[in-house]
Amino acid sequence: MDLPGAALLFSSNALWRATGLEAAGRTLVRALGSPQEDLRTIAGIFLVKAGKKTSPLMREALRHRENLPLILTIIGDIGDPEFEPELRHFSEDSNPDVARAARDALDVIRLAALSSSEGSDKR
Numbered sequence: 001m002d003l004p005g006a007a008l009l010f011s012s013n014a015l016w017r018a019t020g021l022e023a024a025g026r027t028l029v030r031a032l033g034s035p036q037e038d039l040r041t042i043a044g045i046f047l048v049k050a051g052k053k054t055s056p057l058m059r060e061a062l063r064h065r066e067n068l069p070l071i072l073t074i075i076g077d078i079g080d081p082e083f084e085p086e087l088r089h090f091s092e093d094s095n096p097d098v099a100r101a102a103r104d105a106l107d108v109i110r111l112a113a114l115s116s117s118e119g120s121d122k123r
Helices: 003-019 022-031 037-049 051-063 068-078 081-090 096-121
Strands: none
Touching: 003 022, 003 037, 022 037, 022 051, 037 051, 037 068, 051 068, 051 081, 068 081, 068 096, 081 096
């Protein structure tokens, strides 16, 4: 494991979550392109755990087509239905990995919405 790289991600996450400093959040997004799987995993976990707070970072990454398959997967994991138009757009991307990740994210968001509506029906 790249300990200095992991330390950077932990400190960037803490700074971003505490202050909203976008540069620190962008460090996490950039780490999704790391050749080291452990750094990609750490960054992805931090972004998913931040939930909808990641929306501006995710939108910026989509605009720049940065780390698209992972960004699309994270959007699905967060479950924010506001991203459905972008996900539909990317579901027809010429890159099959991007298109598949977008379709999977759409499925996850739809299933989460269905499951939460069924849960509210039981109350």
